[in-house]
Amino acid sequence: MGKKSYLSHSESVILQAIASSYKYGFDIMDITGLPSGTVYPALRRLEESGLVASRWEKEGVAQRDGRPARKYYELTREGKEALAEALKRYRLLEGLTPRVPQTVKPTPQRG
């Protein structure tokens, strides 16, 4: 898949959301307003084409809350390039997703 030129608008929005630290699927849904049936398939596509990578959060955090560990997504280097490219096309994209206020969302711990 072409990494730079074939990003759809929703994919670009999702990349932008991840770049703004909305790293979990549901958080991406919340900030972009896209339904889960759009966000997840798009995440799979982006992951397949190497623009994002997924990781599991640390087990301990999840265990403390009594829930399964969550999966979060990060931009790869290609993903960042693709987003920069997309921002040139979709000028309003940057303003769409405010950066995560660190107080509300716990920063995912790498694991």
Next chain:
Amino acid sequence: MRDPETRATPRLRPYIRLIALIGVIVPKALRRDWRQEWEAELRYRELLLADWDALDWRHKLDLFVRAFGAFWDALRLQPKRMEDEMFQDVRYGIRMALKNPGFTAVLVLTLGLGIGANAALFSVVNGVLLNPLPYPNSDQLVTLHQSKPNFETGAMPYPNFLDLQRENQTFSAMAISRGYGFTLIGAGEPERVNARLVTADFFSVLEIKPEQGRTFAPDEDQPGAAPQVVISHRLWQRKFGSSVDVLEKDVILDDKSYSVIGVLPSSFGLLRDVDVYVPIDQWRSPALQSRSAALGLHGIGRLKPGATIEQAEQDLNRIMAGLAIAYPATNKGNGAKLISLKARMVGGVQQILVMLLCAVGFVLLIACVNVSNLLLARSTARTREFAIRRALGAGRMRLVRQSLTESILLAVAGGALGLAIAGWGTRAALSLLPTALPRAEEVGLDARVLAFTIGISLITGILSGLAPAFKTSQRHVSEMLKEGGRAVIGRGVRAQGVLVAVEMALALVLLIGAGLMIRSLNALWRVDPGFRSENVLAFQLDLSPSMRSASPAAIRNTLRQLNDNIANTPGVRGVSFSAGALPLVNEDDLFYWIEGQPRPATQSEMKMALIYGVEPGYLTAMGIPLKRGRFFTEQDDERAPRVAVIDEAFAEKNFANDDPIGKRIYVGDDDPPLQIVGVVGHVRQWSLGSDDALSLQSQLYVPFRSMSDSEIRVSGIGVVVRTEGLSKGNIESIREAVQRQSGENVISAVQTMNQVISDTLARQRFSMILLGGFASVSLLLASIGIYGVISYLVGQRKHELGIRVALGAGRGDIFRLVISHGMRMAICGIGLGVLAALGLTRLMSQMLFGVHPTDPPTFAVIALVLLVVALAACYLPARRAMKLDPLEAIRTE
């Protein structure tokens, strides 16, 4: 991912159950991670908000909606499933197939033949039996006949038809038509064309739209309407070069000019050989207005929506009952008979096609068994491969699936090949015997044939893969590894033996079916038709159109002259003009009663006889024997006392204990009686096979030359000629002799009587050729099967055979050992096949003639043939076994 510790309660959350449910369709390899990701998000969200029980409905709904999105996510992951195991299987299967191209080619070819034959025959069944007729709402179309006490589908007199048309309540439209022949003049050479005289709504009943112009308007079949004609697409191409201005042209049919008003589409195939359609009232025959003359008129009708054939028949019979009261002399005892148009068109071939479809199904089964056998043999050779895969953790089902995938791949390739074979084969079979099938022009590959082919390909793949698949899965890994590449003579070979026996049995059933058809056809050929058909030509003669206005005396003169011209042509032995019936070609009949017996009050109580108007040369020309008295002479003409000759069936029926010579019979109300002067041999009028089954057998001959002035005709005269030998030159010199009298005389429909006979057997030949073909293919496949298994067996038993030889077994012993093994399979198969054939051939008894479905000689000969073929198939491997070097054979282990 590691298993997270979860409290018991969240498992019961409805959204989590939903995720678990959707997770079922996620490819197995991804499923665990996928479920955890969704569960974690949903649980996290729930914890963020409140505990589930404390949540308000809007948040619950939101969680649900989000969980539903997982479905799209799961769908998105479906292609991964392909990459997963199935794709691996397919890729692996293709690699295996390509590694062994010869083996693969044999399998694909075998399956291709089997599937192709099935697809071809199914496309015929589909086109002829399954598809509706190519007319709008064709299930409403019926044919209409007048039934008589001894004949259900008789012709319908025109006035009766008009009454039915006017008074019925169940038809939306109704038309009637009859065949006719015209000499067409105008474009190019004068030519005899087949015509159909029709009522005006003939085309609107069928809802046929003309390709050019229009069809007849309602009043155009009335007396006094301008002469108009609708022509076939074929005639338009041939005579008018497909020119667009055909509608401004006129054609001359016989002596009248008709303007062309329409051209039918090329797809119109109801009456294949008819080229011109003319309104029936252009035909000024006084007999048309008679209720006693049926004139070969048959009706066609379109039922009102919702009306059934039974209702319509009741409706018409109500009217016919009224007519019987109003006109008892002609109508008493007559009713109406309706048959659906489709049944009327395809009725005769349904049984044959179904039988052939069964036969071809057998061929496919044999192909399956063969492929199954070959795969079984190979699976034994692949034992080590499967063992290693099992040892490395592949499940039993995984290996079964691998095997099935491989056989389905083969079958799909076979199916593609089969489709090509079918496309070609159908065309070839139909062009070989175009007259054998109705609706032949509608046969072709369509979506249903395609679906059928794909379906049987898959079934074939599964069927032929089942045995090898389960064989590989049954055994224990350690056992398989221990054996390595060498199989134990045991279960595997026994399974193959059973398959070979089944294959032999199937082939035997097919061969016996074909054998019985061949014997029937032979018996039919040997039937004495009552005349000697070799070297007899029959054709139609139309005198020059100028003769239409000639006086009867002039016409008689011309006919005499023509008869002399033909008789004097070198190589001609005998010639006769004929009117009325001609054996196996035309039918004509009349009512009669014997002088001295009371005249029956109504027609339906009178006796009927076939009527032949012939000349003195007829007996010589046709080779019919004179039994008693004399035949006609030159003197039996229009001025002589009226005489007749009867056949043996007529004599038997009316004068069983009496001498018929000198007796007199009446054939018309006002005509003086005919005196019987001779008796000739009976001739098969209807067909070689079923002639005796028809009730109308009595035959009456009258002199052609005694026809009254009003009966004398100038067109459509039948001619039969016996020659010394048939050749193109012969036909040409006869044509020359005819045209010497006038260049405008036309000869048409030239055929030899042998051809006529063979045409009446076209259907039997069609099924015999196909059945014979299928049987040959099955014999070939079965012999390949038995050869393959025995060869394989010899290969596998090398070690054992080597030891036997080393221990002192003679070469002859080895040879006998191998042969007897093969023969055991063959004999089991033959026994099984004979039992099956005893049951199955009874189903085809209606198609047989002169041979019993369980005919012992046929059974015996076929069983012997199969035995010999099996022996031959075992011979080569047995010889190989005999030449085995014991040292080498033992060492290879």
